[in-house]
Amino acid sequence: MHRLSNWSMGLLAVLALAGCRRAPEEISSKESNRAVLEWSSISGAIVPPVFGGFVPHSREVALTHVAMHDAINSIRPRYETYGPPVAASPEASPEVAAIAAAHDMLVRLHPERQAELDERYSTSLAAFPDSPRKTEGIQVGKAAAAQLWNLRADDRANDAPTYVAPSPAQGVWRQVPPWSEQGLHPNTFMGQWSGVRTWSIQSAAEFRCPPPPAFxxxxxxxxxxxxxxxxxxxGAVRTQDQTDAGLFWAPITPSSLAIDVGHAMATRKGLDLVDTARALALGSMAGADAMIVNFNSKQAYNFWRPITVIREGSSGVTADPTWVPFLDTPPNQEYPAGHTQLSSAVLNTYAQLFGSEPFAEPLVLRTVQGKERSFSSFQQMVDDVVLARVVGGMHFRNSGAVGAEWGRRIADWVTSHSLQPKAN
Structure with missing residues (x-):
């Protein structure tokens, strides 16, 4: 028998060691999406405690989900990251990285809730045994969160509003009840949001809706x-189902919609960790960009609300000074319909990812108040939001239709330009 040389023995040892190390693909197939779903839910529950908190919440949800996506894809590079990939070993735990990224981002956004977030963080990490893999995952997650925070630090979300409400006139928006009746005139309501830096689309002006119809x-x-x-x-003639639609969609925000529908589809489709993180990141980015575009369009046209034109009357419209809408009218301009545009951006993002055909089985959404509504497709959800804002008395149908169309265009852009599959 020939004796192996020292060089050959060393080579065999290296090959044996390599054979014992699991390939990233093998590890990835066993990695659960639970960490992403858990911290996605946590981000959805922490709404900024300010008037109109759903507006900055769209940014916060995008920050949290993109941070998780970038942390995971720095370790499992299946998709392009939003920022440059952070240094990461393939042996690092991407699940732990997602937890650390979300925790650190949320602490930056809500330092007043650090004790609560730290407790959730410790509980989440306790599910993973202490190891170099866990330690490296924490480092990657923290680095991804810090990098994204710095990349978005100058996005102008915290600028002082510069918007000035126009003088009252036919066709022009002015503050409406209940805000005006309570002595509240937030004419600068989140006015800075029209100038916030977008996430995926190149600019808000590029996706600004066309002008509203002449009054x-x-x-x-x-x-x-x-x-x-x-x-x-x-005295309305709406059906019970139309009434239910108005009440159902009123408390739902686009950020909560992105999370709830994203979670449902990830579960239905059996998505792994990487694809779950990407779907939720794209959905939240589309919603955040749609929020910016919507404010930009509203401020460009300053179109009046139904309560104003119906009470005052105009050409072809008989005045009814006692008319009251079914639901309170939001304190900003009417056109285009915000809820419709943002929801359409989110839902059409998921239609691009999961298909626009009818669902194999209905998807049931629930509000925090316990109301339920069943849907057979993403398009049915969009149509239902358009209807809900009309029967709520706060929007015109054309405003909803235009908002839905431009929301779809935003979704098309986001899904075709952001977080794309990496070339092999």
Whole structure:
């Protein structure tokens, strides 16, 4: 028998060691998406305690989900990251990295809740045994969160509002009840948001909606009369299902929609850790960009709300000074419909990822108040939001239709330009 040389013995030892190390693909197949879903839910529950907190919440949810995505894909590089990938070993735990990234981002956003977040963090990490893999995952997550925080530090979300409300006139927005009746005139309501730096699209102006119809047009008069009939608090002719739609969508924010629907689809499709993180990051980015575009369009056109035109009257519209909408009207401009545009951006993002055909089985959404509504497709959800804002008495149908279309365009851009699959 020939004796092996020292060089050969060394080579065999290296090959044996390599054979014992699991390939990233093998490890990835066993990595659960539970960490992403858990911290996604945590981010959804922490809404900024300010008037109109759902607006900055869209940014916070995007920050948290993109941080998790970048941390995971720095270790499992299946998709392009938002920022440059952070230094990471393939042996680092991407699940732990996601936990650390989300925790650190949320602590930066909400230092007043650090004790609570630290407790959740310790509980989440306790599910993973102490090891170099865990330690490296923590380091990657922290680095991804810090990098994204620095990349978005100058996005102008914290600038002082510069928007100035226009002088009252026919067709022009002015503050409405209940805000005006309570002596509240937030004419600068989150006014800075029209200038916040976008996430994926190049600029808000690029996706600004076209002008609203003239308030003397047949389309506008038709829309006013529809809101007058369906959206009145008393004497309306809406059906029970239309009433239910208005009440159901009122408390749902686009950020919560991105999380709830994203979680449902990740579960239905059996997505792994990497694909779950990407889907939620894209959904939250689309919603955040749609929020910016919507404020930009609203401030560009300053279009009046149904309550104003119905009470005052205009060409072709008979005044009814006692008319009251079914639901309170938000304190900003009417066109385009915000909830519709943002929801459409989120839902069409998921339609791009998971398919636009009808669901194999209905998807049931629930509000925090316990209300449920069942849907057979993403498009049915979008159509339901359009209807809900009309029967709520706060938006015209055309505003919802235009918002939905431009939300879809935002989704198309986000899904085709951001977090793309890496070339092999």
């Amino acid at each position: 003397t047009s047949e389309l506008f008069v038709r829309d006013v009369e529809e809101v007058r009939r369906l959206g009145a608090r008393t």
